[in-house]
Amino acid sequence: MLEVKNLNIEFHDDSVFETLVYDFNLKMEAGEIIGLVGESGSGKTITALSIAGLLRRHDMKKSGEILFQGTELLTCKRSELRGYQGKEISMIFQEPMTSLNPVKKIGWQVEESLRIHTNMSKEKMRQKVIESLRDVELDNPETVYNQYPHELSGGMRQRVMIASATICNPKILIADEPTTALDVTIQAQIVKLLLKLNQEKNTGILFISHDLSLVRQLCKRVIVMQGGSIVEEGVTEKIFNHPAMQYTKDLIAAIPDCKKLTEV
Amino acid sequence: MKNTKSSLRIGAVITGVVVLLLLVGFFYTPYDPEAMDAANKLSGISLKHIMGCDYLGRDIFSRVLTGLRTTFLMGTATVLIGVFFGTLIGAICGYFGGWIDEILMRINDAVFAFPSILLALVFIGIFGTGKYNVILALGIAFVPSFARIVRSEFLRCKNMDYVFSARLLGASPLRIMFVHILPNTKTVLLSAIMIGFNNAVLAEAGMSYLGIGVQPPDSSLGRMLSEAQTYLFSAPWFAIFPGLMIIFMVLGFSLLADGLKK
Numbered sequence: 127m128l129e130v131k132n133l134n135i136e137f138h139d140d141s142v143f144e145t146l147v148y149d150f151n152l153k154m155e156a157g158e159i160i161g162l163v164g165e166s167g168s169g170k171t172i173t174a175l176s177i178a179g180l181l182r183r184h185d186m187k188k189s190g191e192i193l194f195q196g197t198e199l200l201t202c203k204r205s206e207l208r209g210y211q212g213k214e215i216s217m218i219f220q221e222p223m224t225s226l227n228p229v230k231k232i233g234w235q236v237e238e239s240l241r242i243h244t245n246m247s248k249e250k251m252r253q254k255v256i257e258s259l260r261d262v263e264l265d266n267p268e269t270v271y272n273q274y275p276h277e278l279s280g281g282m283r284q285r286v287m288i289a290s291a292t293i294c295n296p297k298i299l300i301a302d303e304p305t306t307a308l309d310v311t312i313q314a315q316i317v318k319l320l321l322k323l324n325q326e327k328n329t330g331i332l333f334i335s336h337d338l339s340l341v342r343q344l345c346k347r348v349i350v351m352q353g354g355s356i357v358e359e360g361v362t363e364k365i366f367n368h369p370a371m372q373y374t375k376d377l378i379a380a381i382p383d384c385k386k387l388t389e390v
Numbered sequence: 391m392k393n394t395k396s397s398l399r400i401g402a403v404i405t406g407v408v409v410l411l412l413l414v415g416f417f418y419t420p421y422d423p424e425a426m427d428a429a430n431k432l433s434g435i436s437l438k439h440i441m442g443c444d445y446l447g448r449d450i451f452s453r454v455l456t457g458l459r460t461t462f463l464m465g466t467a468t469v470l471i472g473v474f475f476g477t478l479i480g481a482i483c484g485y486f487g488g489w490i491d492e493i494l495m496r497i498n499d500a501v502f503a504f505p506s507i508l509l510a511l512v513f514i515g516i517f518g519t520g521k522y523n524v525i526l527a528l529g530i531a532f533v534p535s536f537a538r539i540v541r542s543e544f545l546r547c548k549n550m551d552y553v554f555s556a557r558l559l560g561a562s563p564l565r566i567m568f569v570h571i572l573p574n575t576k577t578v579l580l581s582a583i584m585i586g587f588n589n590a591v592l593a594e595a596g597m598s599y600l601g602i603g604v605q606p607p608d609s610s611l612g613r614m615l616s617e618a619q620t621y622l623f624s625a626p627w628f629a630i631f632p633g634l635m636i637i638f639m640v641l642g643f644s645l646l647a648d649g650l651k652k
Contacts, residue, residue, distance in 0.1 A: 178558055205562075212559035225551035229573045239559045287555070 127330065128154040128177070128298055133190035135172055135181070143187075146172050148355040150190070156297060157328040161345030161362065163336060163377065169354040170334045174300045176200075177332070178217045179207045194298075212239045216291035220303040222283035226275035232259075233271035236290040243294055254293065262289045262319055281312035285319070292323060299323070300332045305340065317344060338381050342366055350374050398649025404642030408635070412462055415455030423452040423609055435627055442627040444617065450628060454635055457609035461594055462639070464525055464603075464610070468590040469583055471529025476536025477579070481567045483537070484544025495541070498534045506531035506593055514602050524603045528593050532586055539582050543575035577650075584647030588640045595636055611636050 133150040136143050147169045154160055162170050175181050177192055179199055192199040194215065199207060219225045227235055236255045240246055246254065252271070259267035262285040275283060284304060291299060301320060305313040317340060323329050335341050341348055342362055349359040350373065358371045369375045421439075427447035435442045441450040479498065483491040501509070506528060513527035547553060548571065556570045595612030597603040604610040611632045618629035 180554060180557055208560040208562060210560070211557070212561075217555075217558050219551055219554065221551055225555050227552040227556070227570055227574070229576065230570075238556065238561065242560050242565075290555070290559070 127156045127195060128152070129191070129193040130173075130177065131191040131193070133173070133176065133192065134188065135169075135176055136187040138187065146354050147176075150356060152332075152349065154298070154330050154332065157324065157330055158347070159324055159331045159333055159345045161341035161348040162332060162334045162351065163338060163341055163348060164351035164357075165336065165377075168351040170351055171302055173351075174217065174302050174332065174334055177298075178215055178300055179211055180217070209243075212291075212296070213243045213294045214296050215298045215300070216294075216296040217300040217302060218284070218287045218291050218304050220306050222280050222287055222307060225287055226283055228275055230274075231271070232273050232275065232278070232286055235275075236286065236293060239290060239294050255289075258289045258293045259286070262286070263315070264289075281308055281315070284308060284312075284316055288316070288319060288323070292327070292329065295327055296329060298330045298332065300334070302334045303336070304333075305335070305337065313340070320344070338366075338377060350377065395649070397645045401642050401645025401647075401649055404638055405646055406642075408458070408462075408639050408642055411455060412458050415459050419449075419452035419455050421449035421452045423448060423456045441631045442625065444614070444628050445621060445625075450614075450631055453609040453614060454611070454631055457611045457614055457632060458635055458639070460521075460604055460608060460610040461591055461612065461636070464521065464528075464594045465587050465590040467525045468528040468532060468594070469586045471526070472532030472536050472586055472590075473579070473583060475529075475533045477540050477572070479533065480537040480540025480542075481544055481572065484541040485548055485563065485567050485571070491541075494537075498537050501530070502534035502538075504531070506589075507596060510593070510597060511600075511602065519602050519605060521604055521608070524594065524597055528590055528597075531593075532590065536579075536582060536586065539578060540575060543578055544571055547571045547574050580650055581647045584643050584650070588643050588647075591636065591639055 130150055130152040133147055134145065135147040136145045138144075150169075150173055152160070162173070164170050172181070176188065177199070181188075188200055190200070194210060197206070197210070199210070226232070233252065233255055236258065237251045240251050240254060256267045256271055259270055264270050264282060264285050270278070270282070270286070275286075278286065284307075288304075299320075304320070305316050308316060320331060320333070321344065324331055333341065333345055345362050347360065348362045348365055350357045350365070350371070352373050357373050358365060358369065365374060366378060369378055427443070429447065431443065431445060431447045433439060433443045433447075439449050439451065441454060444450055444453070479494050483494050504512075509531040510524065510527035513530070514523055517523050517526075544567070553566060553570060556566050561570065594603055594610065595615065598610045598612030599616040601616060604613045606613070614632040615629055615636075618625070618632070621628050
């Protein structure tokens with residue numbers, strides 16, 4: 127469904143070129159959850175942004191192909207790209223505190239995607255939004271509908287973000303470290319929510335994280351990135367149990383382990 | 391905290407009174423503001439004429455009421471022109487950046503370099519005097535300052551995560567600019583509008599004072615001040631009341647803007 131072939135991303139700052147992503151390849155089937163791991167600065171987010179079509183086209187150089195159901199997203203018309211964004215490909219960000227517009231009501235923001243991509247009547251949109259707010263397990267969706275972002279907690283906002291990103295039933299959801307800014311109990315709930323979405327609506331998820339234990343639970347396949355290129359990829363269990371590359375071993379060894387800590 | 395609240399309150403009261411007088415001027419003036427009465431030439435404050443009469447025997451209170459209306463409308467129209475085009479230019483420059491930003495902002499700087507009164511004078515020199523030309527001239531002179539304010543606000547907002555999420559939902563650039571970002575510039579824009587309105591009132595008064603704004607027999611506060619100049623010592627009320635009205639109007643809006651900023 128989604129295929130990324132030999133993606134290279136190069137930024138030019140005045141005349142100095144810097145390559146951020148080398149030869150990135152990815153193949154994603156409908157309903158698949160793929161983990162993308164690596165340390166900070168390894169190019170995970172930039173890859174995700176380019177798949178979502180969010181990188182401004184004029185200040186960078188790209189080569190390779192991003193094919194979504196046969197359409198080349200890197201070179202297609204902007205209007206065509208916008209038709210996919212939010213409807214077929216969606217993304218949630220790491221920081222729920224700033225990813226909602228502070229001056230607009232929650233209901234309005236979740237409706238935005240419907241307003242852009244469909245011709246629903248106001249009342250229908252309202253119902254659909256409340257339904258999707260209920261789907262992300264928010265209590266009192268009717269109240270939340272009329273609230274402003276500053277009235278909600280971080281976990282609630284991340285739920286709202288998920289509701290807003292998935293209201294059009296996208297085929298691909300890119301989750302860029304969706305749990306990093308949340309505390310542990312909320313993390314588990316959000317991950318459960320993503321799993322539920324994946325199972326009920328068959329949404330493919332590209333799960334970007336540096337929380338390896340989370341990736342291990344959630345993803346069937348995992349891609350390890352370092353310094354802009356793919357170091358290793360394959361079935362999660364295999365990679366976790368028998369990492370081939372030193373970098374992957376180091377990453378796995380970096381998972382804090384209570385037993386080891388107490389021994390020291 | 392207490393300070394801003396009281397300035398908001400005082401500003402609201404003063405502005406309220408001024409607006410009330412303005413509205414009253416639409417329906418009722420004690421005398422015809424243009425009716426001359428030779429017997430009452432430059433007569434002082436009395437029960438019949440609470441602000442006295444001017445050099446043609448016209449009732450100053452009636453003329454202040456109608457003049458207030460002219461001045462207020464001209465100020466509003468000027469600011470509207472300035473805000474509309476300023477927001478448009480500022481939004482485009484701030485959001486898109488690049489060469490379009492360079493070109494528009496350099497033109498903007500060039501306009502900004504002229505004092506607004508001078509620009510308006512040039513404009514009127516070319517197109518002739520009259521109320522509407524003054525509005526247009528001052529409006530154009532006001533565009534650059536609004537454009538700058540809006541541009542800097544857009545620069546601040548355009549890399550916010552919520553703008554990313556809006557782009558991600560497939561919103562078009564125009565929609566992002568005016569539906570998503572613009573409401574976030576509300577507080578800054580609002581106080582800029584208030585200050586701009588004051589400047590517009592003062593500029594209009596200044597231009598009418600110079601004799602290039604509102605033409606007789608229409609009244610405007612600035613025009614009245616200019617007419618009163620000769621009689622400053624013999625009939626001070628002629629100048630004092632229109633002047634006070636300008637001061638109240640500007641003061642009220644300044645306080646209001648100050649209170650709203652917080």
